[in-house]
Amino acid sequence: MQVEGKVALVTGGAEGLGRAFTEALLEAGAKVCFCDVNTEQGESTYTVLKSKYGSDRVIFQKCDVSNQTEMEGKSLNYLFRCTKETFGNIDIVCNNAGIGGEKPPLWGKVVDVNVKGCICGTLLALDYLSTEKGGSGGVIVNISSAGALNINPYGPVYLATKSAILSLSRSFAQNPLACSGGVRVNVLCPSFAETSLVRNISEQNTYDVNVARKFVEHTPSMSPKDVAEAFMELVVDESKNGAVLKCSKEKGKQYCTINVTYS
Numbered sequence: 001m002q003v004e005g006k007v008a009l010v011t012g013g014a015e016g017l018g019r020a021f022t023e024a025l026l027e028a029g030a031k032v033c034f035c036d037v038n039t040e041q042g043e044s045t046y047t048v049l050k051s052k053y054g055s056d057r058v059i060f061q062k063c064d065v066s067n068q069t070e071m072e073g074k075s076l077n078y079l080f081r082c083t084k085e086t087f088g089n090i091d092i093v094c095n096n097a098g099i100g101g102e103k104p105p106l107w108g109k110v111v112d113v114n115v116k117g118c119i120c121g122t123l124l125a126l127d128y129l130s131t132e133k134g135g136s137g138g139v140i141v142n143i144s145s146a147g148a149l150n151i152n153p154y155g156p157v158y159l160a161t162k163s164a165i166l167s168l169s170r171s172f173a174q175n176p177l178a179c180s181g182g183v184r185v186n187v188l189c190p191s192f193a194e195t196s197l198v199r200n201i202s203e204q205n206t207y208d209v210n211v212a213r214k215f216v217e218h219t220p221s222m223s224p225k226d227v228a229e230a231f232m233e234l235v236v237d238e239s240k241n242g243a244v245l246k247c248s249k250e251k252g253k254q255y256c257t258i259n260v261t262y263s
């Protein structure tokens with residue numbers, strides 16, 4: 001895909017990986033609408049990006065991806081509508097917003113943001129992008145985790161949500177909604193990257209925080225820019241649909257084949 005002139009929507013773009021994806025898309029010439037639940041950080045990032053790329057190429061909207069209602073203008077439904085109204089079309093969608101948290105009552109919110117947010121964002125993206133529904137095709141990149149391809153005793157709920165995103169994306173990639181509408185669905189599985197998500201692992205949100213922190217410390221970390229480079233490959237390469245791309249500091253980019261039969 002030629003990214004120049006295309007329109008992208010990124011969730012959770014105020015900081016971390018979402019901000020790096022937003023910047024990589026802008027750098028490649030796209031127009032980007034990024035959303036975040038954190039208005040202060042979102043506005044601050046918007047100020048920086050607007051002065052670098054121009055106010056005609058980037059917009060920020062407050063949105064909580066776990067808000068499934070049409071109310072208050074802060075839902076994903078509103079975000080998609082607003083992006084299309086502002087830029088005329090949507091070609092690229094990245095469902096990135098995600099949080100961690102294992103203990104009650106936090107884990108319910110983790111499921112709502114990570115799983116429901118990604119399902120809702122994927123369904124809306126299929127609607128807006130599909131050539132059968134007035135769109136011009138395009139690509140959805142959902143953000144899972146390298147952990148979804150493995151296990152981690154310290155983050156079972158977090159990783160269950162990331163496994164759900166992996167299955168959702170691989171399955172939708174073969175679904176008629178995507179296939180006949182010219183939409184590719186790919187999934188990125190990063191290993192650890194230097195962001196607030198990792199820095200904020202704490203007693204409050206994990207069961208064995210010291211072991212979890214040691215696990216993180218012993219795994220080399222990528223910069224958000226490294227992860228954005230892998231993300232852009234999934235956006236640009238039109239031969240990839242249903243691709244699962246893992247990226248890590250030690251091994252770089254690796255496409256994964258998951259072959260489990262029903263019999």
Ligand SMILES: NC(=O)C1=CN([C@@H]2O[C@H](COP(=O)(O)OP(=O)(O)OC[C@H]3O[C@@H](n4cnc5c(N)ncnc54)[C@H](O)[C@@H]3O)[C@@H](O)[C@H]2O)C=CC1
Binds near residue numbers: 037096
């Ligand atoms: N940092 C890492 O090591 C890895 C992160 N990931 C995934 O990458 C994604 C981004 O994570 P990071 O950038 O690391 O985290 P982060 O915490 O640095 O950034 C996440 C952004 O999403 C926003 N957000 C949180 N809940 C939201 C909601 N309900 N609606 C809208 N925005 C919301 C936050 O305000 C924040 O700006 C997540 O899905 C995460 O699971 C995957 C693998 C590795």
Ligand SMILES: CC/C=C\CC(=O)/C=C/C=C\C=C\C=C\[C@@H](O)[C@@H](O)C/C=C\CCC(=O)O
Binds near residue numbers: 099144147157219
């Ligand atoms: C082996 C690489 C695994 C995962 C990369 C990844 O997804 C990194 C996520 C970073 C932070 C996750 C925060 C989750 C917070 C809570 O749910 C904790 O209880 C999780 C505890 C362990 C570390 C996170 C992990 O292994 O994914």
